[in-house]
Amino acid sequence: MSKKQLKNLARDNLVAEQPSSDEDDEHEEVPEQKKVNKFAFLDEVKEDSDSDGPGKAEAEIGELSLAEQAAAAKAAKKAKKKKQKQKAKARKAENADELEESKPAVPTPKTPTPSQPRSHEILKVTWPDLNPENELKRVLGSAFRAPPPEPRRGRPARRGGVAAALARRPQYRVVQRYDEWINIDFGKSGISLAVDYEEPQPQPPLIIHYRFEHSAAYQALQELFIQTMANSQDIESLQDLSSFHIDTMLVLINRMIQMDDSHLARKTIEFALYTLESTFPIGFDFLSPYVRFDYTWTENRCLYLLLFHHIRMLNQRRCFFTALQVAKLTLSKDPSDPIGINLMIDSLALKAKEYQFLLDFYEEFKVSHKIDGLPNMRYSVAIATHYLAVEKDDDALEAVAGQLLIEAITAFPDVLNDVCKAMSIQPSKAVTCALRYDSVLLNSIPYGLDVITKIYLIHSLEDVWKRDNLMGWIESTVEEAVQTSASHLQAEVKKSRALQQKVYIGVPHAIVRHGFVYDVTPISFGMPTFNPVPPKNSRSQYPIIEYPQLHVETEDAAAPANIGPGAFVWDMLTSLVPDLQNVKHDA
Numbered sequence: 001m002s003k004k005q006l007k008n009l010a011r012d013n014l015v016a017e018q019p020s021s022d023e024d025d026e027h028e029e030v031p032e033q034k035k036v037n038k039f040a041f042l043d044e045v046k047e048d049s050d051s052d053g054p055g056k057a058e059a060e061i062g063e064l065s066l067a068e069q070a071a072a073a074k075a076a077k078k079a080k081k082k083k084q085k086q087k088a089k090a091r092k093a094e095n096a097d098e099l100e101e102s103k104p105a106v107p108t109p110k111t112p113t114p115s116q117p118r119s120h121e122i123l124k125v126t127w128p129d130l131n132p133e134n135e136l137k138r139v140l141g142s143a144f145r146a147p148p149p150e151p152r153r154g155r156p157a158r159r160g161g162v163a164a165a166l167a168r169r170p171q172y173r174v175v176q177r178y179d180e181w182i183n184i185d186f187g188k189s190g191i192s193l194a195v196d197y198e199e200p201q202p203q204p205p206l207i208i209h210y211r212f213e214h215s216a217a218y219q220a221l222q223e224l225f226i227q228t229m230a231n232s233q234d235i236e237s238l239q240d241l242s243s244f245h246i247d248t249m250l251v252l253i254n255r256m257i258q259m260d261d262s263h264l265a266r267k268t269i270e271f272a273l274y275t276l277e278s279t280f281p282i283g284f285d286f287l288s289p290y291v292r293f294d295y296t297w298t299e300n301r302c303l304y305l306l307l308f309h310h311i312r313m314l315n316q317r318r319c320f321f322t323a324l325q326v327a328k329l330t331l332s333k334d335p336s337d338p339i340g341i342n343l344m345i346d347s348l349a350l351k352a353k354e355y356q357f358l359l360d361f362y363e364e365f366k367v368s369h370k371i372d373g374l375p376n377m378r379y380s381v382a383i384a385t386h387y388l389a390v391e392k393d394d395d396a397l398e399a400v401a402g403q404l405l406i407e408a409i410t411a412f413p414d415v416l417n418d419v420c421k422a423m424s425i426q427p428s429k430a431v432t433c434a435l436r437y438d439s440v441l442l443n444s445i446p447y448g449l450d451v452i453t454k455i456y457l458i459h460s461l462e463d464v465w466k467r468d469n470l471m472g473w474i475e476s477t478v479e480e481a482v483q484t485s486a487s488h489l490q491a492e493v494k495k496s497r498a499l500q501q502k503v504y505i506g507v508p509h510a511i512v513r514h515g516f517v518y519d520v521t522p523i524s525f526g527m528p529t530f531n532p533v534p535p536k537n538s539r540s541q542y543p544i545i546e547y548p549q550l551h552v553e554t555e556d557a558a559a560p561a562n563i564g565p566g567a568f569v570w571d572m573l574t575s576l577v578p579d580l581q582n583v584k585h586d587a
Contacts (some may be wrong), residue, residue: 136319175310193284209293222542249269249271295535308514324345342371344459382401382408444501
């Protein structure tokens, strides 16, 4: 008999010898049901095997039924599996620590305080919002099917160590990592991340400015690349030397877009961004508004060009919400807007139906960034207000939308004229007279304003102006305004045209970079595909190349395009009018 059975027998004898009271007699009338442990035989078998030897234990197990034997085997297998999971979890933590120690320590800003600026809240981006598949799932529902993964090329990655930890990087990134992409170990690409300087703030945390650094081998490859481009030679051989040279990929992306190979261009853009992201240390918060990358560093410009191409590809795939999030992220990395995100963020917001965001964005930045001087912003804010009024069925808000539209038209009447031409719409004679649509005035539009208008039509004509009977609302609003106050409209349009001749003369470099991507403006200096129109205060690891001053030819004379330290729209407004603070924009 086992030890446990002997203990139970002794306890029963002890209970039987104790005298019972009256209360015990009452309770004995209802016999207590003892709980039976159906698996007690397992403990008994174990104790018997310890006391009587393995032979007896095996004999007792042999007498068990098949069901009991299966239950015992299942319990043992479950315990073994749990032990293996614990070991794997410990091994995973060791690999993560090993990877973190292998990367240099790069300071990152602390968590923002609850009283962070409103601009940070407006430009806030989350990782899931950068994944276009999430947007496609919301739009298509059950009809969405993710593309199958492509077969992995090259050697399979190691299961353990640093490679395994790299494979377990966060799921949500600026671009989603494909299974066929190789793991980029730290230092393998020749690009690393370094702190440029820290910018103090009235309240913590600090704003930390970063820059990319190139290794000696990468610098040698970059110099060879510049020589190859200067001599108009083929760069295919450079791609064979390194799969991670960013500027080579930018040139190939431009060629793929010209050849209408959007799929291959998108894959190359995403792999180039993945290469840059591989330099970020673990825990680096790229989405933080306190993390900046100055465009003045030559090594940082590839990040902005790749994000700009990424927005363009997302727009072609009609992932407007995701494209809007990438645009917000790009603008937050350098608020001076070096590639003209302000020329497209309004159209992306309208396409994504983020009307309230557009109104909040305009109210927050119209003073600091002078975006009220952009025709695309004035028209888009009026259109967003109109759509919000329709959604809320608010007549008062609809009246505000109509007033904003008339103000935009009187400030920039030529935009509406170009839209009507593109849509083959002939305005009435009353509208033509009130808005002064005569050939002489239309041919005297400043070159800078004409460039901005062309860029606006590229972004908004098809998916904004031609949808939801928008032109019907605009036509009725304009006709009503002309009938009630035609003379007032003529006076306002006359003032606006006179002011435009003084202000919109030169073309800021940011607008030239933006227009070059969409074949609107030519590039006369710099390297168009990977370094278009370098800023005057450029900084670099390499010797600075002195480019000739950019001149944009207008119909009358050549006007130099000046750019200053402030926002790019303000630079445009003050290009030839230094005392613009004293000029009142009556429109």
